[in-house]
Amino acid sequence: xxxxxxxxxxxxxxxxxxxxxxxxxxxxxxxxxxxxxxxxxxxxxxxxxxxxxxxxxxxxxxxxxxxxxxxxxxxxxxxxxxxxxxxxxxxxxxxxxxxxxxxxxxxxxxxxxxxxxxxxxxxxxxxxxxxxxxxxxxxxxxxxxxxxxxxxxxxxxxxxxxxxxxxxxxxxxxxxxxxxxxxxxxxxxxxxxxxxxxxxxxxxxxxxxxxxxxxxxxxxxxxxxxxxxxxxxxxxxxxxxxxxxxxxxxxxxxxxxxxxx
Amino acid sequence: xxxxxxxxxxxxxxxxxxxxxxxxxxxxxxxxxxxxxxxxxxxxxxxxxxxxxxxxxxxxxxxxxxxxxxxxxxxxxxxxxxxxxxxxxxxxxxxxxxxxxxxxxxxxxxxxxxxxxxxxxxxxxxxxxxxxxxxxxxxxxxxxxxxxxxxxxxxxxxxxxxxxxxxxxxxxxxxxxxxxxxxxxxxxxxxxxxxxxxxxxxxxxxxxxxxxxxxxxxxxxxxxxxxxxxxxxxxxxxxxxxxxxxxxxxxxxxxxxxxxxxxxxxxxxxxxxxxxxxxxxxxxxxxxxxxxxxxxxxxxxxxxxxxxxxxxxxxxxxxxxxxxxxxxxxxxxxxxxxxx
Numbered sequence: 163x164x165x166x167x168x169x170x171x172x173x174x175x176x177x178x179x180x181x182x183x184x185x186x187x188x189x190x191x192x193x194x195x196x197x198x199x200x201x202x203x204x205x206x207x208x209x210x211x212x213x214x215x216x217x218x219x220x221x222x223x224x225x226x227x228x229x230x231x232x233x234x235x236x237x238x239x240x241x242x243x244x245x246x247x248x249x250x251x252x253x254x255x256x257x258x259x260x261x262x263x264x265x266x267x268x269x270x271x272x273x274x275x276x277x278x279x280x281x282x283x284x285x286x287x288x289x290x291x292x293x294x295x296x297x298x299x300x301x302x303x304x305x306x307x308x309x310x311x312x313x314x315x316x317x318x319x320x321x322x323x324x325x326x327x328x329x330x331x332x333x334x335x336x337x338x339x340x341x342x343x344x345x346x347x348x349x350x351x352x353x354x355x356x357x358x359x360x361x362x363x364x365x366x367x368x369x370x371x372x373x374x375x376x377x378x379x380x381x382x383x384x385x386x387x388x389x390x391x392x393x394x395x396x397x398x399x400x401x402x403x404x405x406x407x408x409x410x411x412x413x414x415x416x417x418x419x420x421x422x423x
Numbered sequence: 424x425x426x427x428x429x430x431x432x433x434x435x436x437x438x439x440x441x442x443x444x445x446x447x448x449x450x451x452x453x454x455x456x457x458x459x460x461x462x463x464x465x466x467x468x469x470x471x472x473x474x475x476x477x478x479x480x481x482x483x484x485x486x487x488x489x490x491x492x493x494x495x496x497x498x499x500x501x502x503x504x505x506x507x508x509x510x511x512x513x514x515x516x517x518x519x520x521x522x523x524x525x526x527x528x529x530x531x532x533x534x535x536x537x538x539x540x541x542x543x544x545x546x547x548x549x550x551x552x553x554x555x556x557x558x559x560x561x562x563x564x565x566x567x568x569x570x571x572x573x574x575x576x577x578x579x580x581x582x583x584x585x586x587x588x589x590x591x592x593x594x595x596x597x598x599x600x601x602x603x604x605x606x607x608x609x610x611x612x613x614x615x616x617x618x619x620x621x622x623x624x625x626x627x628x629x630x631x632x633x634x635x636x637x638x639x640x641x642x643x644x645x646x647x648x649x650x651x652x653x654x655x656x657x658x659x660x661x662x663x664x665x666x667x668x669x670x671x672x673x674x675x676x677x678x679x680x681x682x683x684x685x686x687x688x689x690x691x692x693x694x695x696x697x698x699x700x701x702x703x704x705x706x707x708x709x710x711x712x713x714x715x716x717x718x719x720x721x722x723x724x725x726x727x728x729x730x731x732x733x734x735x736x737x738x739x740x741x742x743x744x745x746x747x748x749x750x751x752x753x754x755x756x757x758x759x760x761x762x763x
């Protein structure tokens with residue numbers, strides 16, 4: 163029995179938690195698993211292929227219920243919990259947060275500060291493919307960039323898998339679902355798709371944890387993760403380190419406005 | 424039904440003729456890591472390596488976004504503008520798979536059930552389909568479990584089966600198919616004897632039958648199996664949008680003051696707002712109820728109302744799903760269950 167299974171089983175059988183959210187092996191790659199019984203805990207795994215951001219379930223009341231639950235997630239799950247807590251979307255009294263290291267040792271966090279300490283010191287290395295793609299786009303002229311994004315986003319079918327996979331997209335009614343007034347055209351078309359992606363990324367500014375699940379969820383492999391990554395880099399260079407979340411909803415008299423031209 | 428042989432090396436020549444004589448030819452084209460159906464002008468653009476495309480080819484008859492009509496208001500008068508005729512052109516779908524083609528059958532039933540959808544019908548009647556039978560299958564394929572198969576000719580106008588490196592079997596199934604073959608008659612030879620294509624087709628053992636599913640679904644409406652299966656579902660629309668048979672749509676307004684157009688675009692019963700009433704009540708308030716709806720619609724309600732199943736076993740939904748909601752896995756569980 164792995165240490166993860168052992169820990170999860172004891173938590174359930176002792177009645178400490180009602181349910182554990184983790185990963186199991188799926189058809190071709192890991193997928194989320196919801197353990198309600200000790201038997202189900204035997205399927206729990208944690209490895210570098212476990213990419214889904216399980217924190218997406220933490221704002222779904224019908225899933226988490228009213229009692230205490232636990233989540234055994236990857237680095238980004240822990241980082242997302244910190245942000246969700248800042249945004250008052252979760253009740254840490256009812257949530258046990260855990261991760262596992264390369265040796266399968268379970269790490270349990272008892273406070274937000276412990277989570278912050280962990281995420282500050284264990285950030286995964288950047289994906290070289292993503293770094294290369296960002297550099298390529300940075301070198302493009304404004305017109306080239308516009309053509310690139312128009313060409314990529316014209317393929318978007320507006321399935322909203324990007325929105326559904328993102329744990330910070332928890333609005334009950336998304337801006338694109340409001341038609342009085344029609345902020346964003348909801349049908350798939352090159353310009354409306356651009357409006358949608360721009361809006362999505364703007365709403366992520368200063369909040370996105372960089373898990374990349376938006377891009378992973380896209381059935382057409384559109385490079386939308388690059389938008390969030392670039393936004394994150396711009397926010398960091400303009401407003402400083404991601405320390406207290408909510409960088410776009412807090413005003414600081416020292417904020418530069420040199421992006422207004 | 425005529426059985427002909429064409430040499431692999433002549434396929435491009437035939438396709439060149441089709442492209443020259445057809446306003447719109449849709450075929451699988453590589454887009455980065457994925458392959459999708461796109462309009463082609465060059466026969467070289469076609470991808471022949473992929474097992475299947477991400478999305479189905481239903482957009483050829485049922486586009487993601489289409490204008491229903493346009494309008495212009497002048498004082499108290501409103502002028503209406505119908506959809507331009509050039510929206511409905513002769514189309515050839517090239518290298519479809521049997522599971523793509525058979526998807527048009529339930530779509531056509533839905534769009535001709537209680538109302539004849541003229542826009543869909545006008546597009547569909549202009550489509551001819553050249554299908555390539557499947558020599559391989561992947562883990563998500565389950566066409567044989569829903570009455571289909573890797574060499575199923577139903578709905579195709581011509582079916583091509585690669586027999587070996589040089590020879591491709593050509594089954595001409597309809598008049599439309601014959602017209603396509605006639606564009607390059609010299610390239611085809613009559614098959615010398617009847618050919619057993621089963622020998623080269625992918626082997627896909629059936630996991631269940633549709634009848635098993637239909638029977639078991641009648642007993643499980645209130646069963647907790649729906650919550651268990653749907654727990655990880657994120658409620659995005661990927662499965663519905665890539666599916667060859669999903670036909671749900673939304674109607675929106677592209678309004679600009681005194682003129683605009685009414686637009687139809689794809690929708691998904693998986694979205695939480697799909698059945699939201701203006702009162703605030705939602706008859707499918709949880710992902711479990713929405714997942715139940717998806718399965719029951721395809722395997723219980725459609726057979727009841729339209730005498731046809733709403734699934735072709737193509738596995739696209741499972742491949743596109745961000746959280747691996749493997750529909751064959753879920754259906755097998757329902758088929759094997761003895762829920763009361």
